[in-house]
Amino acid sequence: MPQNNRKPHIVCRRCKTRFSGIYCPYCGAENGVVRTARGRGGLLGGLLRFLLSLIALAIILAIAFTVLDYVASAAGDGRSAARAILDSARYAIPKSVLDAYAAIKAQFLDLWIAAVSEFFRVVFS
Numbered sequence: 665m666p667q668n669n670r671k672p673h674i675v676c677r678r679c680k681t682r683f684s685g686i687y688c689p690y691c692g693a694e695n696g697v698v699r700t701a702r703g704r705g706g707l708l709g710g711l712l713r714f715l716l717s718l719i720a721l722a723i724i725l726a727i728a729f730t731v732l733d734y735v736a737s738a739a740g741d742g743r744s745a746a747r748a749i750l751d752s753a754r755y756a757i758p759k760s761v762l763d764a765y766a767a768i769k770a771q772f773l774d775l776w777i778a779a780v781s782e783f784f785r786v787v788f789s
Contacts, residue, residue: 729753733769734777 674695675681676688683689705713732753736746754762 729765730769730773 673682673684676683676691676693678693679688679691681688681690687694729750732746732750736744736750
């Protein structure tokens with residue numbers, strides 16, 4: 665009995681093209697199924713997503729810099745990897761930003777780190 669060696673053709677519901685395969689070669693619809701176009705927010709939505717991702721990246725970098733600063737200070741020697749990364753980052757960051765970081769560190773971060781370390785010292789002793 666002869667077998668049918670021909671591929672089955674699908675008619676795309678979006679552009680009415682006859683094709684075989686998974687995606688329509690003209691409009692890209694999967695299996696010829698029409699999917700509703702969802703709005704992506706336009707220009708303002710894209711700009712807002714971009715700015716929010718920049719803010720999130722800046723926060724992540726600030727946290728990483730702070731952690732590296734305290735790890736390098738805790739190591740005590742000048743040859744640790746954290747100290748090398750921190751020193752190279754200090755050359756890339758403007759001096760005014762580093763001065764603001766030093767002021768914030770002196771006012772808030774040192775007290776907060778001391779309180780957290782004292783808490784864990786009490787809990788685990």
